[in-house]
Each structure stands twice: as structure tokens, then as C-alpha cells.
Amino acid sequence: MSFMSTAPATLNPWVRILGALEKKVNRQSFETWLKPTRFSHVSGKLLIVRIPTADFEHIGDRYGDLIQEAIDKLELEFEDVSFVTAEKDPSLARMREDGGFAPQPDHSPSAPPAQEAAPSKNNGAAARPQQAGGPQQARFDWSAAAQLNPRYTFDGFVTGAGNQFARAAAMAVAERPSKAYNPLFLYGGVGMGKTHLMQAIGHEMKRTIPTASICYVSSEKFTNEMINSLRYDKMTSFRDKFRTVDLLLIDDIQFLAQKERTQEEFFHTFNALHENMKQIVIASDRPPKELAEIEDRLRSRFEWGLIADIQPPDLETKVAILQKKAESEQMALPIDVALFIASNVRTNVRELEGALTRLFAWCGLNGVEITLPTAQQCLKQFIDTQVRKITIEAIQRVVAEQFGMRVVELKQKNNSRPVVVPRQIAMYLAKQMTEASLPEIGRAFGGKHHTTVMHSIAKIDEQRRADKDLNRTLNKLQESLNS
Numbered sequence: 001m002s003f004m005s006t007a008p009a010t011l012n013p014w015v016r017i018l019g020a021l022e023k024k025v026n027r028q029s030f031e032t033w034l035k036p037t038r039f040s041h042v043s044g045k046l047l048i049v050r051i052p053t054a055d056f057e058h059i060g061d062r063y064g065d066l067i068q069e070a071i072d073k074l075e076l077e078f079e080d081v082s083f084v085t086a087e088k089d090p091s092l093a094r095m096r097e098d099g100g101f102a103p104q105p106d107h108s109p110s111a112p113p114a115q116e117a118a119p120s121k122n123n124g125a126a127a128r129p130q131q132a133g134g135p136q137q138a139r140f141d142w143s144a145a146a147q148l149n150p151r152y153t154f155d156g157f158v159t160g161a162g163n164q165f166a167r168a169a170a171m172a173v174a175e176r177p178s179k180a181y182n183p184l185f186l187y188g189g190v191g192m193g194k195t196h197l198m199q200a201i202g203h204e205m206k207r208t209i210p211t212a213s214i215c216y217v218s219s220e221k222f223t224n225e226m227i228n229s230l231r232y233d234k235m236t237s238f239r240d241k242f243r244t245v246d247l248l249l250i251d252d253i254q255f256l257a258q259k260e261r262t263q264e265e266f267f268h269t270f271n272a273l274h275e276n277m278k279q280i281v282i283a284s285d286r287p288p289k290e291l292a293e294i295e296d297r298l299r300s301r302f303e304w305g306l307i308a309d310i311q312p313p314d315l316e317t318k319v320a321i322l323q324k325k326a327e328s329e330q331m332a333l334p335i336d337v338a339l340f341i342a343s344n345v346r347t348n349v350r351e352l353e354g355a356l357t358r359l360f361a362w363c364g365l366n367g368v369e370i371t372l373p374t375a376q377q378c379l380k381q382f383i384d385t386q387v388r389k390i391t392i393e394a395i396q397r398v399v400a401e402q403f404g405m406r407v408v409e410l411k412q413k414n415n416s417r418p419v420v421v422p423r424q425i426a427m428y429l430a431k432q433m434t435e436a437s438l439p440e441i442g443r444a445f446g447g448k449h450h451t452t453v454m455h456s457i458a459k460i461d462e463q464r465r466a467d468k469d470l471n472r473t474l475n476k477l478q479e480s481l482n483s
């Protein structure tokens, strides 16, 4: 009698064998050596079982008799059981050829029935979501973990010049997970919509592949969970949880800086997922090459796929974002009010939304209509803090910090390139962000002539247009001065 005719539809043969072994083997050994194994496939009378690493190969010797006993008792027709790692498993190669999440009906006589066919995603070989598995193989239920914000969809995302590229890349990834760009690395300043965009990928994938397991996690949460798992000796389930997802969205990767143990763990998670053609999306406040305290091997992996930056929204985009938010809250927002808010809140979309929420609440509580004068009155304090006086000293401080130098160096008569560029940047920002005249700026930089100041400003202004990295550095400096 074949297992195919006797097995309950939802249990694969290895799960049934594990069920029998669990009663015979002590708990510790079962948890350590048997639980991490997964059913792979059947070839003739050979049952192939996936093991996480070669260290598990001795299972056959150690538990051979008990396994045979279970096979007999369950009336299965296997003559042998083979334990293989993902690299040695031929089904992995087949899955890879078939690719991604495409449905792969397999009616060959040796293949297990469809509902129990997929090898487990534990050690990463499965290429499609599966339902098989008894209690021993219970996997973390990502869909029940409610990690995606329902607002963060592609529909709710306003596209403008600054985020067009990132949005298109995100859409491509959502439509063709693991085939378009893997990983997708999104970066941009605070409140620019990175989280929104990465979660939109999750929503879209959930819509097109409802069974896909999708994990959104910040790198901080990843770290904390790992520390707890280490403490409570639960690393196997930690690994199982993160290395078996179909889509991993990891936010704020810059927080992995200096956390060597977490980086190591994430490195293996990344490899397991990438190797098994699972999609990875990473968000960061800076590009990979600027993640100075992240190991080279991880940084270089971040560059394997596509890197897309999100630049601050322009005025029109900010107005459109405000209108969209007002619409979703079913509130009327006059265009002059939207323009007033958009032109006074500089770049951070979160603050833009905060201003609008405040305005709606204020008008509601006071029972007044939303008009330009009420907006000006209600947001006065909010906007005043946004445009609070920025001094040349403050600019010199943040620029010096950014370039790892002392403020006094910006004022010295040193004209070497490492000093000249930061000085020109600081002069440029002084002109942009303060009321100071050219001679005043010159004086603040150790008595430079006003034509030198003028030349510096013009130079940075021109370079900013052509040099994306410089543009980003300037945005970042402006953001930190504004915050």
C-alpha cells in the first residue's frame, strides 16, 4: 500500500514519521536533530528529507532503526530514506529552473500529491508557498502578525520627480518578486516614504499571491528578537521564522551598524533567502557605500540588485500628498491652504501630514472652517519651529561633523581640497538658510572676501544639480539643521 493512498491529505510522509519518532526520542534530541528537518520529495521508493546542514547527516545512522519501525508501522512503502542539504537536493535545482513563485503542477508518479508536494521552506529550497506540515513543522504565521500598515499601499503613494524611480522599482519587484531586482535597496531621508513604499510591495504581493508569507521587520526588531532567541536558546525557531519567508522587508538597516552578531545572522538570512529566490527589500537612510559600520560582505550584497533613492518631494508633490490625505479623511482642503502648508513645511512628509492632522483637529474642536487665515493662525507655532532661526555657527557645526573635521578648520587659511569643499558647502548653506549677507558670511569664515563667498556658493549650486550624492548630502544637512 502506498503512502499516497493512506496519508491524510494534509500530512506528508516525513511529518507522519516524525510524529511517530517524537514519541520515541527524548525531547531535547527531537528538538535538536529531528524537528529542523523537512520533507523534500519522493523518488521511487526513496524518501528524501532535507536537513539544514551536513551536521545532520548522522540522523540516518542514529535513528535508522526507529525510522524503519515508523515506516513499517505506518505501512509506508519506502525502502530507504536519504538526508540531503539544500545544496545537494536535486529538487532545488528544478525549483530554480521553474523559477520564483510560478505555479508548478507536478503530476509525475514519483512526486507527492500537490497539497503536500512542496519541500519545506525551512532550509530554504521551496519556491512556492506550501500548506504541508503537522504540528512539528508549524511555521510562524506572518499573515496573522499584522505587520503591514493598511494605509501604505501603492494607491496611497503620491508619485513625484523625487520618488518616481523608487516607486517604479518597487512596483517591478511587487509584480515579479525575486525576478526583477533582488535585493531592492531603497534609501532616502527621514519621512520620505521608504517604509510606505516597501510595505506597498508587501500589500501588492499579498494581493497577487495570497499564500505568500511576508515579513516586515525593522532591523532593531530583528536584533531584539535575535538577542531574545539567543538568551532563551531558540535560535532554530528564529532562523526558521526569518529564513522561510517569501518576501522579507527589512527597514532602517543602518541600525545594524556595529552589531556584529546580528549582522552575521542577517548575512545568513540574506543568503538563505537570496539563494532560494525569495525577494528581499531593504530600506536605509543612506546608500550601501555609506553604511560604514556594516561589514563589507553585507554591503556588497546590498548592491547586488537595484539601489533606488527617494529625494525630497517638490512643492507640487507635497500639495498632492496633502490633498490625498485630506481626501482619505473625507475633508475638504482649499488649494491655498494646501500651498501654504506645503511651502512652509520643508521636506519631511511625516511633518507635512502632522501639520494637516493638527489643522483638521484644531478646526474641528473650534468649530471653524478650514481657510487660509485659520490655517495661518493654527499652524503659526508649528511653522515657526520649522523656520526657527538657523545660525552660521550651527551650520558650521553640522558641516564639520559631517566631514569629520573641527569647526576651526573651516575658518583657517587652508585651501586643500578636504577643507575647501566642506567650507564651500557651509557657505552655500549659510546663504540658503540664514539672512546673512555675503560679507557677513565671509567674516564668519575667518575673513574671506565676499567674492570668494559668491564663487563658493555658485560652485556648489552648479555641482548640486549634476552630483546626486552632493545633493543628498546637502538635503541631509538641511534636514538636520531644520530638525
Ligand SMILES: Nc1ncnc2c1ncn2[C@@H]1O[C@H](COP(=O)(O)OP(=O)(O)OP(=O)(O)O)[C@@H](O)[C@H]1O
Binding pocket: 152, 156, 157, 158, 159, 163, 188, 189, 190, 191, 192, 193, 194, 195, 196, 197, 252, 285, 321, 349, 350, 353
Ligand atoms: N509619496 C508619498 N505619498 C503619500 N504619502 C507619503 C509619501 N511619502 C511619504 N508619505 C507618508 O509620510 C509618512 C512617513 O513616511 P515613511 O514612514 O514611509 O517614511 P520613511 O522614509 O520610512 O521615514 P523614516 O526614515 O523615519 O523611517 C507616512 O505616513 C507616509 O504614508
